[in-house]
Amino acid sequence: MADFTPLFDYIEKKSSVTLSDDERGLIMNKLKPKKLRKRQFFLQEGDVCKYMGFIIKGATRMFSVDERGHEHILHFGMEDWWVGDYESFHLLTPSKYYVEALEDTEMLLITSEQLNDMVRSIRAIAEMLESLGRGAAIANNKRMHAAISLTAEERYEDLAKTYPYFFNRFPQNMIASYLGISPETLSRIRKMALKA
Amino acid sequence: MADFTPLFDYIEKKSSVTLSDDERGLIMNKLKPKKLRKRQFFLQEGDVCKYMGFIIKGATRMFSVDERGHEHILHFGMEDWWVGDYESFHLLTPSKYYVEALEDTEMLLITSEQLNDMVRSIRAIAEMLESLGRGAAIANNKRMHAAISLTAEERYEDLAKTYPYFFNRFPQNMIASYLGISPETLSRIRKMALKA
DNA sequence: CCGGAACCTTGATATTTGTCAAGAAAAGGT
DNA sequence: ACCTTTTCTTGACAAATATCAAGGTTCCGG
Numbered sequence: 001m002a003d004f005t006p007l008f009d010y011i012e013k014k015s016s017v018t019l020s021d022d023e024r025g026l027i028m029n030k031l032k033p034k035k036l037r038k039r040q041f042f043l044q045e046g047d048v049c050k051y052m053g054f055i056i057k058g059a060t061r062m063f064s065v066d067e068r069g070h071e072h073i074l075h076f077g078m079e080d081w082w083v084g085d086y087e088s089f090h091l092l093t094p095s096k097y098y099v100e101a102l103e104d105t106e107m108l109l110i111t112s113e114q115l116n117d118m119v120r121s122i123r124a125i126a127e128m129l130e131s132l133g134r135g136a137a138i139a140n141n142k143r144m145h146a147a148i149s150l151t152a153e154e155r156y157e158d159l160a161k162t163y164p165y166f167f168n169r170f171p172q173n174m175i176a177s178y179l180g181i182s183p184e185t186l187s188r189i190r191k192m193a194l195k196a
Numbered sequence: 197m198a199d200f201t202p203l204f205d206y207i208e209k210k211s212s213v214t215l216s217d218d219e220r221g222l223i224m225n226k227l228k229p230k231k232l233r234k235r236q237f238f239l240q241e242g243d244v245c246k247y248m249g250f251i252i253k254g255a256t257r258m259f260s261v262d263e264r265g266h267e268h269i270l271h272f273g274m275e276d277w278w279v280g281d282y283e284s285f286h287l288l289t290p291s292k293y294y295v296e297a298l299e300d301t302e303m304l305l306i307t308s309e310q311l312n313d314m315v316r317s318i319r320a321i322a323e324m325l326e327s328l329g330r331g332a333a334i335a336n337n338k339r340m341h342a343a344i345s346l347t348a349e350e351r352y353e354d355l356a357k358t359y360p361y362f363f364n365r366f367p368q369n370m371i372a373s374y375l376g377i378s379p380e381t382l383s384r385i386r387k388m389a390l391k392a
Numbered sequence: 393c394c395g396g397a398a399c400c401t402t403g404a405t406a407t408t409t410g411t412c413a414a415g416a417a418a419a420g421g422t
Numbered sequence: 423a424c425c426t427t428t429t430c431t432t433g434a435c436a437a438a439t440a441t442c443a444a445g446g447t448t449c450c451g452g
Contacts, residue, residue, distance in 0.1 A: 064341065064345060066345060070345075072341065072344050072345035073344075074337065074340065074341050074344070086330075086333055086334065086337065087334045087337060087338075090330060090334070091334075130329075133326075133329040133330075133333065134282075134286060134329075136333055136336075137282055137329065137332055137333070137336070138282065138283045138286075138287075140332075140333070140336035140337075140340065141270065141282065141283060141336075142283075143340060144270065144336065144339060144340055144343065145260065145268065145270050147340065147343035147344065147376060148268050148269075148270070148343065148373075148374070148375070148376030149260060149262055149266075149268035149376070151438080152438080152439070153438095171398080171399065171400090172399075172400070173398095173399070173400080177344075178344070179344070180343060180344030180345070181439075181440090182439070182440055182441075183399085183400075183401095184400090184401080184402085184439090184440075184441080184442095185438085185439055185440070187400060187401055187402080188401085188402085188439095191401085191402095347408080348408080348409070367428080367429060367430090368429075368430065369428095369429065369430080377409075377410085378409070378410055378411080379429085379430075379431095380409090380410075380411080380412095380430090380431080380432085381408085381409055381410070383430060383431055383432085384409095384431085384432085387431085387432095393452105394451105394452090395450105395451095395452095396449105396450090396451095396452105397448100397449085397450085397451100398447100398448085398449075398450095399446100399447075399448070399449085400445105400446080400447070400448085401444100401445085401446075401447090402443100402444090402445085402446100403442105403443090403444090404441100404442090404443090405440100405441080405442085405443105406439105406440080406441070406442095407438105407439085407440070407441085408437105408438080408439070408440080409436105409437085409438070409439085410435100410436080410437070410438080411434105411435085411436070411437085412433105412434090412435085412436095413432100413433090413434095414431100414432090414433090415430105415431085415432085416429100416430080416431075416432095417428105417429080417430070417431085418427100418428080418429070418430080419426100419427085419428070419429080420425105420426085420427080420428085421424100421425090421426085421427095422423105422424090422425095422426105
């Protein structure tokens with residue numbers, strides 16, 4: 001039996017609405033548990049992202065691979081985050097991304113139709129989505145602003161402040177990829193930062 | 197008397213819901229027309245962004261200024277776009293950005309409370325916001341992906357495909373700022389592109 | 393606990409992009 | 423149409439970052 005507690009807590013926190021027992025039951029019927037082993041893929045390039053996943057435990061990365069074979073990490077995922085290619089999920093277009101488990105991961109999956117059902121029937125879900133959308137818009141703006149206005153070093157420092165726990169959890173070469181710089185450059189930046 | 201037609205059309209298109217005459221009247225009461233002359237500021241750094249503006253006619257840019265005095269354009273705005281600092285608008289925090297008219301501009305302004313009222317009373321508005329949020333999330337992901345994975349030249353080509361009309365409307369140095377590169381680099385990239 | 397894989401660092405060098413400065417071209421106001 | 427301001431281009435040079443290669447760690451599975 002999967003543990004839905006983190007999801008219930010998350011919905012109530014994001015929506016500031018309490019879930020009834022009926023609603024909890026409904027949610028448990030709609031979301032389907034899924035386990036991924038480390039290195040297993042949740043989504044592969046070219047596939048349609050049929051599910052969004054809520055992470056109960058574990059971590060993921062979403063990345064693309066360019067013509068030269070280089071990987072570019074667009075998002076990490078961890079406990080209490082939703083993962084998946086939002087564009088593909090909503091438009092049903094083939095994804096340009098991979099989503100891969102970085103640790104053994106437990107998720108709860110939902111399809112687009114099921115999500116729409118729940119938005120209609122459960123007020124807390126609708127409000128959670130609004131809140132999620134707002135937060136994402138604000139976070140995206142910040143990250144985009146950093147990308148166009150900061151140097152690699154400043155982006156590193158910004159990330160270290162915003163998501164310090166990334167550094168305990170993800171290998172440095174992936175953090176470099178997330179920042180849009182090479183692993184070597186990140187290594188050198190960190191050496192500088194120690195002295196300063 | 198301000199012309200609300202573009203806004204009505206926009207709401208109906210985004211929501212796929214038809215507005216009643218009552219709803220149109222309500223909208224006309226809530227949104228307040230505002231004209232900006234070229235170079236006039238809609239928002240200045242340090243101020244709270246009390247209004248979001250829907251552009252009827254004209255164009256704007258939203259930008260920050262760093263310690264070295266360099267400007268970084270995060271967003272352009274033009275007809276049928278909403279402009280303002282979303283973070284400041286929702287959290288009522290001082291903005292880090294300026295929003296400036298690049299042409300004589302006519303907008304319709306709305307406050308956070310008025311928007312909330314309308315979301316509750318007019319279904320089309322709620323759906324428009326959902327659609328807007330979805331579209332913004334998708335566009336943000338694309339732009340962020342471009343920022344971490346493409347070279348300056350590739351980002352230029354991508355922009356030329358996605359928003360070709362930017363080049364007719366905005367000076368090249370601003371487009372460079374939007375791309376996160378120097379005006380000189382953009383000039384050189386364009387020269388290369390002609391030959392290739 | 394051993395061996396391989398993944399990860400990190402460092403150096404040398406190449407490439408990309410930024411900076412500064414000057415002049416040319418274009419745009420805008422009166 | 424003229425003058426001023428803004429914008430664009432070009433060149434020389436500097437700085438930032440990527441690439442390639444090698445060696446040293448650390449981590450993990452058997």
